[in-house]
Structure formats: C-alpha cells, structure tokens
Amino acid sequence: MDSNTLQIIFSGLGTGSIYALIAVGFNVIFKSTGALNFVQGEWVMMGGILAAFCFNDINMPVWQACLIAGVAVALIGGLTERFLVRPLVNQTPFALTLVTVGIALLSKSLVMLSLGKNPVGYPGLSTTTSTHILGASVATQTLWILGITLTLMALTHVFFSYTRWGCAMRAAAANPRAAALVGIRHSRVVFSAFVLAAAMGGLAGTIITPLTLMSYDAGAMLGFKGFSAAMLGGLGSLFGAMAGGLILGLLESLVSGFVTSQFKDALAFLVLLLVLVLRPQGLLGKPEVVKL
Amino acid sequence: MRFTHFLRGLAAATLTLAAPLTQASEPLTIGTILSTTGPAAFLGEDMKAGMEIAVDEINAAGGINGQPVKWVFYDAESQTSKALNATRRLISQDDVDIIVGGGNMSGIALAMVPLATQSKVPFISTEGAHSIVAPVAEREWVFKSTVDDRQVFERLKDYFDKKGITRIALLHDTSGFGQAAAEELKKLAPSLGLDVTFEAFAPTDNDLIPQLTRIKNSDVQAVLCWTVTPAGVIFAKQAEQLGLTDRELIHSYGFVSQKYMELAGSSADKLLLVSVKFPVGADLPDSDPQKAPIKALTDAFETRYGRAPNQYVAQTYDAIQLARHALQASGGEPGKTRATLETIQGHKGVGGTFNFSSERHSGLSKEDIVLIKWADGRFRLHDYK
Numbered sequence: 001m002d003s004n005t006l007q008i009i010f011s012g013l014g015t016g017s018i019y020a021l022i023a024v025g026f027n028v029i030f031k032s033t034g035a036l037n038f039v040q041g042e043w044v045m046m047g048g049i050l051a052a053f054c055f056n057d058i059n060m061p062v063w064q065a066c067l068i069a070g071v072a073v074a075l076i077g078g079l080t081e082r083f084l085v086r087p088l089v090n091q092t093p094f095a096l097t098l099v100t101v102g103i104a105l106l107s108k109s110l111v112m113l114s115l116g117k118n119p120v121g122y123p124g125l126s127t128t129t130s131t132h133i134l135g136a137s138v139a140t141q142t143l144w145i146l147g148i149t150l151t152l153m154a155l156t157h158v159f160f161s162y163t164r165w166g167c168a169m170r171a172a173a174a175n176p177r178a179a180a181l182v183g184i185r186h187s188r189v190v191f192s193a194f195v196l197a198a199a200m201g202g203l204a205g206t207i208i209t210p211l212t213l214m215s216y217d218a219g220a221m222l223g224f225k226g227f228s229a230a231m232l233g234g235l236g237s238l239f240g241a242m243a244g245g246l247i248l249g250l251l252e253s254l255v256s257g258f259v260t261s262q263f264k265d266a267l268a269f270l271v272l273l274l275v276l277v278l279r280p281q282g283l284l285g286k287p288e289v290v291k292l
Numbered sequence: 293m294r295f296t297h298f299l300r301g302l303a304a305a306t307l308t309l310a311a312p313l314t315q316a317s318e319p320l321t322i323g324t325i326l327s328t329t330g331p332a333a334f335l336g337e338d339m340k341a342g343m344e345i346a347v348d349e350i351n352a353a354g355g356i357n358g359q360p361v362k363w364v365f366y367d368a369e370s371q372t373s374k375a376l377n378a379t380r381r382l383i384s385q386d387d388v389d390i391i392v393g394g395g396n397m398s399g400i401a402l403a404m405v406p407l408a409t410q411s412k413v414p415f416i417s418t419e420g421a422h423s424i425v426a427p428v429a430e431r432e433w434v435f436k437s438t439v440d441d442r443q444v445f446e447r448l449k450d451y452f453d454k455k456g457i458t459r460i461a462l463l464h465d466t467s468g469f470g471q472a473a474a475e476e477l478k479k480l481a482p483s484l485g486l487d488v489t490f491e492a493f494a495p496t497d498n499d500l501i502p503q504l505t506r507i508k509n510s511d512v513q514a515v516l517c518w519t520v521t522p523a524g525v526i527f528a529k530q531a532e533q534l535g536l537t538d539r540e541l542i543h544s545y546g547f548v549s550q551k552y553m554e555l556a557g558s559s560a561d562k563l564l565l566v567s568v569k570f571p572v573g574a575d576l577p578d579s580d581p582q583k584a585p586i587k588a589l590t591d592a593f594e595t596r597y598g599r600a601p602n603q604y605v606a607q608t609y610d611a612i613q614l615a616r617h618a619l620q621a622s623g624g625e626p627g628k629t630r631a632t633l634e635t636i637q638g639h640k641g642v643g644g645t646f647n648f649s650s651e652r653h654s655g656l657s658k659e660d661i662v663l664i665k666w667a668d669g670r671f672r673l674h675d676y677k
Contacts, residue, residue: 004508007501007505007534008505112329117333119522119551120555121555129529129533130533137533139533211529212499212522212526213522213526217331253502257502257503257506261491261492261493261502262492264492264494
C-alpha cells in the first residue's frame with residue numbers, strides 16, 4: 001500500500017471514529033426509549049464550543065478544557081432528560097423523537113446567543129501537530145481520536161456486559177415491564193442513557209474541534225452523519241455503530257481521494273441507501289422478529 | 293424582528309432631527325437582505341454595519357435631494373427560501389425603490405435575481421459570483437458592488453505570469469460561491485492559458501486530506517481555495533500537514549478575515565489571499581485613489597463600533613453609496629435608477645473605482661485587486677500591481 005492510500009485511510013478512520021462515537025450515542029438512547037435523539041449532534045457541537053471557551057477564555061490546558069466540557073455536556077444531557085423529557089405525558093417513541101428535534105433547535109439557538117456565531121478552535125492534545133507513519137503524514141490529533149474512540153468503545157462494552165448497572169439498562173431496554181417487575185426503574189435507565197450519550201457526544205466534540213473547528217451550527221450535519229453510521233451498522237448494536245462509523249468515514253475519504261470529490265456525500269449516502277435496501281436491519285443489526 | 297423595528301425607529305428619529313426642510317417629502321426606500329444568522333452570519337453583521345454607516349451619513353447630510361432615506365432590513369438566516377420571501381415582501385409590501393444586498397451568499401443573490409428582474413426593481417448585489425450580473429441581457433436590473441471571480445482570475449493570471457505558473461488546482465466548496473467560481477474558471481481557463489484541475493468539498497466538510505493528497509500527487513504549481521466557510525482553515529492546516537507549502541497556496545477574497553487567520557495559526561503565514569485593497573489600506577502608496585476613502589471609512593467605523601472594520605463593511609458601504617448616486621438622479625423612478633447605474637463612471641468608492649456600462653454591471657476591475665499576506669497579526673500588501 002503506498003503512502004497516499006495510507007494517508008487517505010488515516011483521514012477516513014479519524015472522521016469515521018467521530019461518526020462512530022455519535023452513532024453510539026444514538027444507539028444508547030434508541031435502546032432505552034425507542035426514540036431517535038436528534039440532540040446528539042448538538043451535544044457534539046456543545047462539547048467543542050465549551051472546550052474552546054474553557055481554553056480561550058478561562059485559559060485552561062487543553063486536556064482539562066476537554067474533560068470539563070465533556071462533563072458539562074453529560075450534565076446538560078442529564079438535565080435535558082430530567083426537565084424536558086421526563087415530564088412528557090405522551091412518551092411514545094415518535095413523540096420523543098419530535099421533542100428531541102425541538103430541543104436540538106433550542107440548544108443551537110442558546111449556544112448562538114450565549115457564546116456567539118464565530119467558529120472556534122484550539123490546539124490538539126499533543127504539542128506536535130503531525131507525525132509520519134510509513135510515509136503518510138498524520139495529524140497527531142487523529143491518533144488521539146482513534147485511541148480515545150477505541151478506549152471509549154471498550155469501556156462502553158465492559159459497562160454494558162459486565163457491570164450491574166449496564167446489565168440493568170440492557171434488561172430495561174429488552175423488556176421494560178419485566179425489568180420494572182424486578183425493580184429496575186425505567187426513568188433512571190433513561191436518565192443514565194441520556195447522560196452516557198451526551199458524554200459520548202461531548203467528548204467526540206472536544207477531540208474533533210482541534211482538527212475541524214466548531215461553530216454553533218455544525219451539530220446538525222455531524223448528527224446526521226452519526227445517524228447514518230448508526231443505521232448503516234444496525235441501530236442498537238454497539239459494534240454496528242463502530243463499524244458503521246468507520247465504514248462511512250472511510251467510504252467518504254476513499255471516494256473523494258480516488259473517484260471524485262464533487263459527489264463525495266452523494267456516493268457515500270448512495271452506499272448507505274443500498275445497504276438499507278438490501279439489508280434493512282443494518283450490517284450488524286438483528287432483524288426484528290414479531291411473533292403473532 | 294424587534295431589532296429591525298428598533299432600527300426603523302432609529303432611522304425615523306434621525307430623519308425627524310435632520311428634516312426641517314424636507315418635512316413634506318416622501319422618503320426613498322432602500323431594502324436590504326443580509327444573513328445575520330446561519331452559516332454566513334459572520335459576514336452579515338459587518339456588512340449590515342457598513343450599510344448602517346452609509347445610510348446614516350446620507351440622512352445626516354439631509355437625505356437624497358431633500359428626501360430622507362428609509363432603510364428596511366430583513367435577515368435571510370443564510371437560507372434561500374427565507375431570502376426569497378423577504379424579497380417578495382420588500383417588493384410588494386415595503387414598495388422599495390431599490391434593493392441593496394443579496395443575503396451575503398452568492399447562491400441567495402442568484403436566486404433573488406429573477407424576482408428583481410420580473411418586478412423591475414433595481415438590485416445592487418453585494419455578493420461575489422460573476423454570474424449574478426452575467427449575461428447582462430438577462431440581468432438588466434442587477435448590479436454588483438464587489439469584485440467578482442472573473443476579475444480575480446484575471447488578476448491572478450498576472451501574478452502567475454510573474455511566477456511562471458501555468459498549472460493550478462481549484463479547490464472549491466459546493467456552495468453557490470464555490471460552484472460559480474468553478475463554472476467561471478472552466479470558461480476562462482483556455483483563454484488565460486491555464487491548465488486547471490478541479491476539486492470540490494462540501495461547506496460543512498471537516499476533512500480535506502483526500503482532495504489535498506490528490507493535489508499533492510499532481511504537478512500543479514498553485515492551489516486556489518475558494519470558500520467563505522471555516523473549511524478554509526482546515527485547508528490551510530492540512531496543506532501544511534501534507535507539506536504542500538512548496539506550492540503557492542492562495543485563498544479567494546471570500547476568506548480575508550482576521551478571525552480565520554487567527555484560527556489557522558502558524559499555517560496562515562504560508563497563505564496568499566486575493567483581496568480588495570481595503571485590508572491593507574495603510575500599506576498602499578499615497579497615489580492610490582482608495583487610500584483616502586479607506587481611511588475615512590475605517591475611522592468612522594472605529595468611532596461607532598469600537599473595532600476595526602473589514603472589507604465586507606466596505607463593499608456594502610459602497611453599494612449604498614452607489615444606490616444614493618442613482619436615486620439622486622432618478623428620484624426613485626425605477627427605470628431611471630437602473631439607467632443611471634449603468635452610466636456611473638470613475639466613482640471612487642472604498643472597495644475600488646467603479647465603472648459601469650450597459651455591457652458591464654460589475655463595477656470593479658482587476659486593478660482594484662491585490663495579493664496580501666498575513667504576518668504579525670495583520671494583513672500586509674504582497675503584490676500591488
């Protein structure tokens with residue numbers, strides 16, 4: 001493989017990781033509520049903007065700014081659930097999905113009014129900006145993104161498979177009524193899902209901003225790409241989200257690197273459509289079986 | 293829209309103060325559409341400020357032929373559909389005498405052209421693309437106060453000749469601004485003797501490595517990036533990362549912004565930017581006709597807003613002054629306003645010297661364009677003529 005191909009693959013993996021993190025957020029909330037959470041992209045945006053605020057205006061070191069922004073967004077996620085989602089009388093997935101669209105618009109406007117319209121950025125986690133791997137020049141931040149994404153994915157997997165709380169959340173997702181009968185409170189499960197998803201989104205935002213900058217209106221597109229990744233991999237599957245994100249990221253950069261940059265998004269989404277037509281449950285999703 | 297009301301109130305207040313002689317006269321109405329929210333918002337605020345200064349100056353001086361100027365402003369929110377609704381409102385409800393400003397996005401301005409043409413309302417666009425005013429036969433009612441892509445390419449050709457550059461890449465975004473530039477360069481390239489490869493990216497893209505890798509593997513000598521979005525910062529950073537700095541890296545006039553340069557950090561020092569003379573006013577020779585107007589507007593802007601203006605302020609300020617010029621001769625009669633705009637010659641504006649004719653509705657020329665660099669926290673003149 002020549003260095004150019006490698007260059008393009010690295011860039012695709014970097015973007016793909018971010019899509020994957022966003023997709024995980026979609027999955028976690030989809031599992032616990034059955035709704036598609038369109039605030040996910042806005043949380044990514046908030047993560048980046050808050051970290052930039054901490055770095056530029058409060059003069060924190062980058063890593064500290066990123067952590068604080070991640071925690072702050074997780075908190076925002078929790079508050080969103082507690083005060084905007086839980087009081088809803090009609091909690092059908094469809095109504096919830098619509099409510100999240102509203103919250104997304106609200107979040108975007110609030111960020112615009114409080115922190116301004118200008119794109120913001122800050123340096124990456126390492127002081128050197130790029131390094132050479134087998135002849136390809138790779139931004140060190142891309143390596144950070146890959147590392148952090150893999151770590152977060154592993155942690156999420158451990159959380160859901162081996163911890164008591166994670167198992168409780170899975171149980172509530174699989175059968176809310178049965179879970180309630182054994183003493184798992186559904187509202188707490190949904191609360192945790194929102195906190196977890198927001199933390200994922202927020203962190204994704206903080207690690208991608210040094211490469212891409214962030215502005216108050218960038219959330220929608222990121223959310224949309226993350227949603228596509230989740231659909232591609234199979235909604236509800238953790239590994240599906242990872243695979244879907246990376247495949248979408250790679251596809252985009254390979255298409256623009258080797259075919260044409262004019263129709264990059266169109267081609268990437270064409271593949272998504274094909275997968276959904278031929279395999280509606282996504283690459284790694286399980287088809288829903290309804291017993292009559 | 294409360295702010296608009298406030299502005300109208302403000303305008304009205306200025307009028308009543310300045311109008312003892314003109315009480316009986318009807319105001320002349322200038323309608324404006326700019327995007328002060330949405331992705332293009334960072335341009336809109338400054339462009340609006342430029343118009344505010346111009347309108348207030350006109351009213352403070354007693355209006356146009358004693359008629360006060362009423363200024364109606366709508367925010368297009370960077371959305372074409374919103375801008376079109378606002379245009380219809382300007383034409384049918386506000387009954388404006390002239391429209392100045394097309395949403396600070398070329399795509400929006402292009403969409404407004406048919407509306408203005410059908411209703412025969414003169415329209416001075418403050419946006420970039422050449423196709424806004426070309427072909428003139430279909431764009432009778434539309435004029436432009438900015439340099440356009442075509443003049444920039446002609447000006448760049450002069451620079452490339454000096455440097456012996458013949459093979460270039462145009463990396464443009466897929467917004468109206470970028471697409472129009474690509475169309476224009478496809479038409480112009482043979483006559484300019486340039487060998488051009490085209491690469492594109494979406495305005496929301498955050499990774500240009502694939503496109504830049506392709507460019508790196510080609511033998512182009514200069515890379516021209518055409519966007520007004522933050523993706524241009526990514527271009528600067530990633531071009532540096534890939535070691536493309538051995539070629540000329542040039543940004544279009546849509547990217548001349550201090551904020552972007554600061555965000556680009558060290559990679560900004562390697563960029564050239566095509567620009568009007570405004571950002572480097574202080575570096576111009578005294579013989580330059582724009583030196584004095586640039587200083588005057590800079591001072592007025594700094595007193596009023598407490599910050600340094602940019603060239604977007606200049607291009608909307610000029611547009612209002614051109615409108616004033618035309619309304620003065622026509623008294624608001626649309627056909628006459630249009631005809632007068634076509635006869636404006638040698639108007640020394642802030643962005644350059646304007647010359648219009650019935651064949652040319654874009655007033656500036658390549659003489660008004662310079663190449664600038666970013667060094668030590670400000671723009672410096674790099675290539676004057």
